[in-house]
Amino acid sequence: MFRIGFGYDAHRLVKGRALVIGGVQIPYELGLEGHSDADVLIHSLMDAILGALGKGDIGMHFPDTDPAYKGIDSTLLLKRVMEMADREGYAINNADNTIVAQRPKLSPYMQDMKNRLSRALGVPADRINIKATTTEGMGFCGRDEGIAAYSVVSLASIHK
Numbered sequence: 001m002f003r004i005g006f007g008y009d010a011h012r013l014v015k016g017r018a019l020v021i022g023g024v025q026i027p028y029e030l031g032l033e034g035h036s037d038a039d040v041l042i043h044s045l046m047d048a049i050l051g052a053l054g055k056g057d058i059g060m061h062f063p064d065t066d067p068a069y070k071g072i073d074s075t076l077l078l079k080r081v082m083e084m085a086d087r088e089g090y091a092i093n094n095a096d097n098t099i100v101a102q103r104p105k106l107s108p109y110m111q112d113m114k115n116r117l118s119r120a121l122g123v124p125a126d127r128i129n130i131k132a133t134t135t136e137g138m139g140f141c142g143r144d145e146g147i148a149a150y151s152v153v154s155l156a157s158i159h160k
């Protein structure tokens with residue numbers, strides 16, 4: 001059995017918040033606003049996994065009205081989603097992700113993001129791909145108003 005899921009997320013860039021993407025804190029004058037640490041990449045990845053499992057979205061499982069998730073490290077939520085996948089008998093086959101940001105330059109942090117995601121997902125880093133693109137100044141990402149991320153995940157059944 002093989003399943004595919006898609007995820008998308010976007011968060012607003014504001015002053016006075018840390019910029020955390022893919023579990024990595026990135027030095028920048030702005031950070032992402034949100035109830036949790038607002039890790040846009042991990043959120044899109046979690047939605048892709050939940051999508052592949054046919055289990056709704058992160059808003060259903062980790063509502064932003066719940067104080068338990070205020071400021072939470074999204075890596076912990078990603079691990080929870082992987083535990084759900086494991087219970088359903090699935091493991092990550094591969095995951096491909098695209099971060100859409102005009103600034104800052106993300107390439108220096110990509111390998112660290114890959115390593116962190118692969119640890120949280122329990123798969124080798126070569127199963128995880130992360131890309132970054134600008135929008136040539138167009139739209140909310142291009143105007144530095146926010147950062148978006150897209151993820152596609154394939155899950156393969158594990159026979160225990």
Ligand code: MG
Pocket residue numbers: 009010011034038039040043
């Ligand atoms: Mg989000």
